[in-house]
Amino acid sequence: MGEPVESRLGTETTPWRGFVRIEVDWSRCEGHGMCADVEPQLFQLDDEGQLQVHPDAAEVPEPLQRRAEAAVRRCPVAALRIEP
Amino acid sequence: MRDVVVVGASLAGVTAADALRLEGYDGSITLVGDELQPPYARPPLSKGVLAGTQSPESTLLPALGDDVVVRLGARASRLDLQQRSVVLDTGEALPFDGLVIASGARARSLGRPGQRGEHLLRTIDDALALRAGLEGRPSVVVVGAGFLGMETASTCRALGLDVTVVDREPPLHRVLGDYLARMLTEAALDSGVRIEITDGDAQLLGTDVRGVLLSDGRALDADIVVSAVGDLPNVEWLQDSALSCFGPLVVNERCMVAPGIVGAGDVVALCGAGGTRTPHWASAVEQAQAAASALLHGQAAPPLTPDRYFWTEQFGLDVRICGDLPVHGPPTIVEGSIAERTALLQWKTGDACIAAATVNHRMPITNLKRLAAPLNTAA
Numbered sequence: 377m378g379e380p381v382e383s384r385l386g387t388e389t390t391p392w393r394g395f396v397r398i399e400v401d402w403s404r405c406e407g408h409g410m411c412a413d414v415e416p417q418l419f420q421l422d423d424e425g426q427l428q429v430h431p432d433a434a435e436v437p438e439p440l441q442r443r444a445e446a447a448v449r450r451c452p453v454a455a456l457r458i459e460p
Numbered sequence: 461m462r463d464v465v466v467v468g469a470s471l472a473g474v475t476a477a478d479a480l481r482l483e484g485y486d487g488s489i490t491l492v493g494d495e496l497q498p499p500y501a502r503p504p505l506s507k508g509v510l511a512g513t514q515s516p517e518s519t520l521l522p523a524l525g526d527d528v529v530v531r532l533g534a535r536a537s538r539l540d541l542q543q544r545s546v547v548l549d550t551g552e553a554l555p556f557d558g559l560v561i562a563s564g565a566r567a568r569s570l571g572r573p574g575q576r577g578e579h580l581l582r583t584i585d586d587a588l589a590l591r592a593g594l595e596g597r598p599s600v601v602v603v604g605a606g607f608l609g610m611e612t613a614s615t616c617r618a619l620g621l622d623v624t625v626v627d628r629e630p631p632l633h634r635v636l637g638d639y640l641a642r643m644l645t646e647a648a649l650d651s652g653v654r655i656e657i658t659d660g661d662a663q664l665l666g667t668d669v670r671g672v673l674l675s676d677g678r679a680l681d682a683d684i685v686v687s688a689v690g691d692l693p694n695v696e697w698l699q700d701s702a703l704s705c706f707g708p709l710v711v712n713e714r715c716m717v718a719p720g721i722v723g724a725g726d727v728v729a730l731c732g733a734g735g736t737r738t739p740h741w742a743s744a745v746e747q748a749q750a751a752a753s754a755l756l757h758g759q760a761a762p763p764l765t766p767d768r769y770f771w772t773e774q775f776g777l778d779v780r781i782c783g784d785l786p787v788h789g790p791p792t793i794v795e796g797s798i799a800e801r802t803a804l805l806q807w808k809t810g811d812a813c814i815a816a817a818t819v820n821h822r823m824p825i826t827n828l829k830r831l832a833a834p835l836n837t838a839a
Contacts, residue, residue: 451501
């Protein structure tokens with residue numbers, strides 16, 4: 377034990393800098409709203425409980441990126457990704 | 461505070477690291493996890509991953525930034541409160557001035573020494589092993605009719621397998637209350653799952669497990685036996701310290717345990733909750749946020765008001781619940797109907813709301829929480 381030997385799922389990827397884009401896998405999103413709790417500027421649930429992603433999510437500037445990343449990490453169904 | 465160690469690299473630990481950074485903490489964060497996999501989401505394990513419709517890779521949480529050191533395959537074996545350090549099983553000591561205890565829980569096993577082949581479903585490796593076992597189209601017995609057991613049974617049944625669920629109590633009754641439990645049980649029976657309720661613990665049969673023995677003497681043969689009989693908080697590494705505990709680690713309303721030490725996730729129980737844990741996704745998130753805040757601000761941090769939100773998907777029913785569970789008695793049906801399999805339900809005691817739930821019904825979760833807020837009287 378100690379240092380990782382092998383991961384079945386691959387290793388950590390490097391984080392992003394500059395503008396990033398949030399991708400939603402709509403087939404997975406279940407509208408639990410965890411992302412909206414972290415960053416309502418980017419994520420909101422509409423009256424039907426469907427996720428609405430703000431247009432800024434196509435090009436998230438650096439100041440918002442940390443919140444966006446935290447929001448993405450909190451998705452229980454892995455419906456959100458951040459792409460460079 | 462300059463050095464934070466987070467023990468546990470699952471949702472609570474990762475969220476605590478995120479929350480520390482979002483609140484402006486710029487010291488070091490070291491996240492220690494005993495699994496070799498990077499942090500991943502467990503909810504899909506009993507659903508998409510087990511069904512084979514979702515890849516295990518897709519459950520990975522997006523990587524933390526490079527300002528968080530993630531140590532995978534590293535097991536915390538001891539907490540040294542005098543030296544303020546977490547000691548790994550390699551003997552390495554990680555000094556801290558802030559500690560987040562998010563060491564999670566592990567699946568309880570029914571297997572006796574020497575028995576092989578019992579399946580559990582807690583980790584990604586568990587899910588992959590079970591999925592591989594399902595490929596031969598086995599008959600399946602699931603021991604335990606809680607959320608995990610019923611979701612597992614649902615997925616196995618959807619794959620067309622012969623599935624029996626065994627428990628001492630009617631499915632989900634203890635956790636959900638009679639109304640929701642009955643609704644889900646009926647859906648399970650309609651799908652063709654058999655449910656066996658008997659007193660006492662089921663015993664696994666065979667050296668290579670090939671079924672279970674019920675307390676009434678009946679033996680149920682099965683190619684695959686899955687034990688879904690709850691989980692045990694990982695507190696053993698605390699046992700030589702002043703934080704030693706038998707059950708979960710009890711944290712206060714700010715998720716604090718001791719000065720500079722906080723806890724979150726499946727390992728903890730909030731004080732005032734009767735010592736019961738709430739091992740659900742949303743609980744881990746809100747506890748981790750409260751814990752991070754308490755680490756940075758101490759008593760000035762706001763106490764946690766739990767949302768009490770969780771959900772389950774099984775047998776074609778997507779149920780989302782907010783409030784004090786279990787809840788007994790019939791709800792007010794605010795919208796839809798159970799017969800139509802889409803409904804918004806609300807439970808009240810007098811004028812006070814105690815819980816609300818949706819069944820195959822989408823609405824903003826904030827609205828669901830509002831319907832479960834004690835002072836809300838609107839239906």
